[in-house]
Amino acid sequence: MQSTIPNINSSTLLFVVPEEEWRNLHETLEQIIDLITRRNADDSGSEWIESEDARKILGVSPKTWQNYRDKRIIPFSQIGRKIYVNRADLDAFLRKHRIDSRK
Template identity: 45%
Template sequence: MNSNTVTPVVLVPQSVLDELIQEVKAVKEICMNRFQENKTGEEWLSSEEVKSILGVSAKTWQKYRNEKRIPFSQFGRKIYVKKADLDAFMEKHKIKGRND
């Protein structure tokens, strides 16, 4: 650093600093989780996320599971689907356009 450079000092209330630190930690955790998911190549989606992506009702999603259209894992009442399996399902049911 140049000896003639002035470094500004900013004063902020402790509560603002604490809140900022918490937000940075939350963002860091989200990033680390995304990194881990991408590292393993296996992101898991909840039932709510799957229903939203497919645009189906809870009843239709239940029917898809009963018919074993999409592989899923269940732990107690929680149901999860690998993103890769959902992508494969979507690709399998893709209707090609005239130019495809």
């Protein structure tokens, strides 16, 4: 079967699309971009932070950080000697210990 498209560079192809179809396609692409952007923002909570960085974010001493881990106050993962904390768990801990302003 032979192609009906002349042998030309693909970058020179032009397509005619009705304006309404083009607008629908454009709107759909905008929605997809918005969903991806929101999902990426949500995924930032699944970031793993090294122990030292988590301790600095909390502003606690190494001993206090060790106590938090010993008492399982903040969940963590340990691989060998490396300790990691999920950013979402750290954020939840901070929210739980938030002190609201006086009204």
